[in-house]
Amino acid sequence: MGNARLHSIHIHPVKAFRSLPLRKVVVEPWGPAGDRRWMLVDDRGKVVTQRRHPRLALAAAELLPGGGVRLSAPGREPVTVGVPAPGCTVHVELFGTKVEAVPAGDDAVHAWCSALLGTAVRLVHLDDPATRRPVDPRFALPGETVSFADGYPLLLTTTASLDGLNSLIAGGRHAAEGPLPMNRFRPNVVVEGTAPWEEEKWTRVTIGEVVFRVAKPSARCVVTTTDQKTGRHGKEPLHALAARRQPGGELLFGQNLVPLSPGTIRVGDPVEAA
DSSP states (O other), rough: OOOOOOOEEOOOOOOTTOOEESEEEEEEEEETTTSOEEEETTTTTTEEEEOOOGGGGGOEEOOOTSSSSEEEETTTEEEEOOOOSSSOOOEEEEEEEEEEEEOSSOOOHHHHHHHHHHOOOOOEEEOTTTTSSSSTSSSTTTBOOOOSSSSSSSSEEEEEHHHHHHHHTTSSSTTGGGGGOOGGGSSSSEEEEOOTTTGGGGGEEETTTTEEEEEEEEEGGGGGBBBBOOOOOTOOOOOHHHHHTTTTTTOOOEEEESSSSSEEEEETOOOOEO
């Protein structure tokens, strides 16, 4: 894979909102700077995602200087929220894990998000990613933490594996749904110049000046069936991924990464893996 390069970079300032492409990003121990430091929770404090609210795919969050965000969605006036002042935290739940977070300080933002989804939600901020949420201890080294990402600091995919997956879709029962774009998988980093599925063998990746360890393959869920432009559901890619699954195994696409060193990565950076 001597010609492998970083094809694109994506962050999600608010978890479950559409992705924001970047040309470069600072990689912090818990993930790309600005990635998934905000999320929505329901009236019980549980995370709100596209799994139950695919309409979130239509919402966008622009990252502002200082860590605030500007939220927008079709048919709605944008709203801006700054990082809340340090203060009282609330208990929130992210896929069974309890986390402390700080609610946004502007009630108008909570009302905006609630109106978007037609149900009561609150916007919360991860104030201290260095301490609030450990990486799953089954796949972590001591002291590793993560933002509001599903489980790991970064998600890597490759253009070659997407091409391979789209070939499977083209030959399957739901060929009319393909080819699928990469945004179905909501990665942080996309690599080009590899062989299809090559990343499944990697244990360590270097992108530019930053070294990552591969924690585990990424198990995919129903969110991948949601068109990120329309919010509508389909059948793929889960049917095609099932065709590659080992008996009793999960539906896998991409690799979860943990940075071993901080630094900046840029589109076009060389990628090396072992």
